[in-house]
Amino acid sequence: MNLEILLNNFINPTILFFFLGLFAVWVRSDLAIPSQVSKFLSYYLLFCIGLKGGAELSHSGLNAHIFIVLAIAVVMALLVPLYSFFILRRRFNLFDSAAIAATYGSVSAVTFITAINFLQENEAPFGGYMVAAMALMEAPAIIVGLVLADMYRQKEAQPPKGEEPGASSIRMVVREAMANGSVVLIMGSFVIGIVSSDSSVATLAPFTQDIFKGMLAFFLLDMGLLAGRRLSALRQASGFALRFSVLVPMANASIAIGLAYLLQVDKGDALLLTVLCASASYIAVPAAMRISLPKANAGLYVPMSLAITFPFNIVLGIPLYYYILNQILS
Amino acid sequence: MNLEILLNNFINPTILFFFLGLFAVWVRSDLAIPSQVSKFLSYYLLFCIGLKGGAELSHSGLNAHIFIVLAIAVVMALLVPLYSFFILRRRFNLFDSAAIAATYGSVSAVTFITAINFLQENEAPFGGYMVAAMALMEAPAIIVGLVLADMYRQKEAQPPKGEEPGASSIRMVVREAMANGSVVLIMGSFVIGIVSSDSSVATLAPFTQDIFKGMLAFFLLDMGLLAGRRLSALRQASGFALRFSVLVPMANASIAIGLAYLLQVDKGDALLLTVLCASASYIAVPAAMRISLPKANAGLYVPMSLAITFPFNIVLGIPLYYYILNQILS
Amino acid sequence: MNLEILLNNFINPTILFFFLGLFAVWVRSDLAIPSQVSKFLSYYLLFCIGLKGGAELSHSGLNAHIFIVLAIAVVMALLVPLYSFFILRRRFNLFDSAAIAATYGSVSAVTFITAINFLQENEAPFGGYMVAAMALMEAPAIIVGLVLADMYRQKEAQPPKGEEPGASSIRMVVREAMANGSVVLIMGSFVIGIVSSDSSVATLAPFTQDIFKGMLAFFLLDMGLLAGRRLSALRQASGFALRFSVLVPMANASIAIGLAYLLQVDKGDALLLTVLCASASYIAVPAAMRISLPKANAGLYVPMSLAITFPFNIVLGIPLYYYILNQILS
Amino acid sequence: MQAYKKLEIIIPKLESRLLVKLLQNNGIKGYSYWGGVRGSGDRGLQDGEGLSDTFVNACFVIACSEEDFNRIKEKLRAFLSEAGGVCMVSDVNWLIH
Amino acid sequence: MQAYKKLEIIIPKLESRLLVKLLQNNGIKGYSYWGGVRGSGDRGLQDGEGLSDTFVNACFVIACSEEDFNRIKEKLRAFLSEAGGVCMVSDVNWLIH
Amino acid sequence: MQAYKKLEIIIPKLESRLLVKLLQNNGIKGYSYWGGVRGSGDRGLQDGEGLSDTFVNACFVIACSEEDFNRIKEKLRAFLSEAGGVCMVSDVNWLIH
Ligand SMILES: Nc1ncnc2c1ncn2[C@@H]1O[C@H](COP(=O)(O)O)[C@@H](O)[C@H]1O
Ligand SMILES: Nc1ncnc2c1ncn2[C@@H]1O[C@H](COP(=O)(O)O)[C@@H](O)[C@H]1O
Ligand SMILES: Nc1ncnc2c1ncn2[C@@H]1O[C@H](COP(=O)(O)O)[C@@H](O)[C@H]1O
């Protein structure tokens, strides 16, 4: 077990397809995965991961350990946006700070799935319940972000948006975040994986497992294209924003690794937990922020999480975190 | 063989994904399978079922039994809309009655495919020619519905629609119903399945069979979403409409079961025939009615078939009909 | 080895699905593969073929033979549009001649992929590097076509299109042709196939190989639909255009077969080379011509290549070329 | 620039083929349209959902001369009263090239 | 034909649901809209890319009476100033059927 | 409300990138457009079919000041005469927010 895993990760075809996407943007190719196909691929991945997680949990059963990890997950999802917000306030306006904080406090499902793929390639086991951890971490950061924005906002009379005054109220946004398509799909598949018989889950395996890796590679090509297209927006971004996009995830990962060490979380689960903390949302949270904090600059928080933090995590972060966890966990 | 099959059907992952779709609508999730992907999935299913049916028929060959079943199918497709129309006329206006009658006289390909999946899980054989039965049942009900509407319509001078007076003439609508995408695809695949060599059909199996179940599960998720979204339209519907949506399919199923018993149709084929009679169209027929009977309320006949009859059949109907057929057929 | 392969090719399900597409258009069915799905399928095929080609090349390694074939490919890609242009000029205006010449000088990826499928079914080996040959042949014909159009164009002051005078300059068009999505995807996958380990390419096989044939069949259905829809445009086309669409590809094929014989190219590679020369572009080149030669009639060059040359090649051409190559190559 | 009538027509998508025919049969050579239009009107909500095009509209934009418009006016009216939908008419200038 | 106001509104797609609600709550029964609209304005480029609808707009077309328009005018203004986007108002004739 | 010119432009989709550039280079900051537009005109039928964008159009909507319009008018004309398509110009009121 050494740093070779980093290199192996790098020349992994799934990761290489991500770079192909970046490359295509760089040479200004018209290569573009149609948006509906993109969405299908992302739903497919959630469908498979949820089902698999549920099926695995129904084998392993529940234990105290699981609840500890889930608790860490939620606590981190509340803590990260909080301290991120105060770091961000030193340079950004209120709205941007709140939106970026929510973005980094929440999670990236694709990074999570890439980490699962990484574990499978390294034949390291992990608990199916981590899928629940991911789902649990999606919404809290949005709440924290919006509450912070609300608290610090000048108490000016706000222009009513739409008819209902509470149209974009925190309660509504939170409800929407929890009913977010990705969350419902992965948690639904998770529950279906738990209640379905082993044999019936097995009959789905050619769809959910055999072609999974190929679909992921194809999807990462798309992610590379999307990330590449957002890169140019960063030219106007401050050095502060760029540093934030790498350093804060690393700090979050460090805290997660520390907690995993203290509480002796299993290696595979520890990696996934770390990746969840280190990752930033670029699908669900931006969509929520666009509505609830329309004054925040989507041209800033999306590129930060999608074009910097995401590649950083899947290329360097995952193998790095895994290397460290291997050193410190038995 | 007992009522356990009903419960087994219920906790089958494919059916559970249908409920996940309903659930997602209920919690007002933004989960939505993109429409083009939806269409692709439905075409995929028809492609596979047609090919499989054709390949099986080329093994079993033709016999008198087959023609009996096909004849029952066509007779039922003409009879059902006829008596449905007169039941409906007691409460609905002419246009709605004709459209609903056509809807229930025709068939639902997805229900049919779900029934095939059910048979495969219960390791019950069925004849490939049933695919042809399905295709044969698609159009007749449309003709009957339009002829009825025409006969009872006040002979008022109708405003010409488009240039050609016969633009939406019955002949044209019928031609269109028979050239309907689903019919052409399933019948085309069926014929290709017949003429192709076994070995070449076998090389397609990873696509047409191995991942089939997963694609079906994914598609039923979509059907759940679509059905869920139409449910709300039923709040204004009369109790009569709701009762019709369950009782008429059951009556149709009973007649089909009776005929299957009389003519000693094989168990698997009998189930599929029953399901075809009990199912109602919510794709092809509504599209045809929207053009040929624009005054009929699509907000009524689509929800009836999609949000009531379809779930009723796939959740309760299929195992129930199968249970009964098992009792009465040797 | 005899003409039976032609018949076998004809009743191959993948080819039959192409005819099903034609048939659907003929009966005016509304069967239509959604455009985004269409694009996904074409990208999927390129993804798989590229990866497979790369993986195979990394086994076989480079040798002089390879460079000879690649050189033939490029020479043919420059030569074909040149002589085509002068043939075309006898009947067509400058713009149409240049656009058709570019179309026939370039290649059709789908024809190429169908030929690979044909080889696999006949268990004939071929070199992975042929993927590179295909990619190399995409752009040169566009350059030749545009240079010819430019040379023969009256030196009239052209109205500036957009701001930049060179907006649609040859340089820009060429850059775009080389950064064309298909080229970037297949070459990128090719390179990834070369650098990835065998084991990691193998884990993608259920996606890239097992379901490949089914996806191809489904895609050819779509191609049949597209070709069928363009057929009607040919009613106005001259007999000259129709003859050109069959005879020039056959002439190109003959030259390629001759060169393959002279230079003793391996049978499989020779077939692919022949098919590349005989095929005409109907995706990349038309898109390029639409921008750079907007005065050329897309309603002419697209139907010629898509509705005549493409079917001719996949139905008759491929088995015919293969039959001949089998006779003359050891 | 030249004065023209602009028609904007929103109808059930399934009727588009017939409207195209109506235009072609009446010598209207220039028109544009797109699908995927949701909306609400007399016939209730069209939410764009479903596997068929039962609940989705199409939008047509047609620039034509006043005579062209007068020629098809009544036919359009008849078409719309059967098929549903709206037709908005306004004046535009066509930037002739 | 009858004189109407035509509103053309382009807003971030994620706001469409709220705008539909605003229309419905204010008695506007007829409207049409579609997504997939790219563009540029005060809030930068909307390139339509991405897995969410963060960078894409929707276009609404509403034919309504002058009173209808006057009734929702200020509410629309408030909505737009919060959500972003544009509203263009012009006169049209409705081809009544 | 403020008086503006509204341009509605329909061109081959493959030309959109160039038109966007033309607008940007001429200081037009606000515009919207979408693809998937079928139609018919001088260059025949655009049926939206095919794997490339060869037979599909895009529709642009631009609200701009009269000066803006006058500035780009001739450039637009030249663009359209090369690329094909139509440009319709009308007057609108912009509901300023
Ligand atoms: N006043 C209106 N403004 C804009 N679009 C309308 C209006 N009325 C109807 N529509 C559109 O036309 C479609 C059909 O109208 P209807 O036949 O009245 O249901 C609706 O679904 C809307 O998309
Ligand atoms: N002058 C304009 N003409 C046409 N569309 C515009 C104009 N200004 C803004 N838009 C559209 O409205 C969207 C939101 O505008 P904004 O809030 O100004 O960024 C833009 O992305 C454009 O699609
Ligand atoms: N009179 C018109 N009204 C509306 N759209 C038009 C008109 N003329 C042309 N178009 C659109 O502009 C596209 C290109 O026009 P053209 O260059 O004339 O073929 C056509 O495919 C139509 O979508």
Ligand code: NA
């Ligand atoms: Na995080």
Ligand code: NA
């Ligand atoms: Na039925």
Ligand code: NA
């Ligand atoms: Na060629």
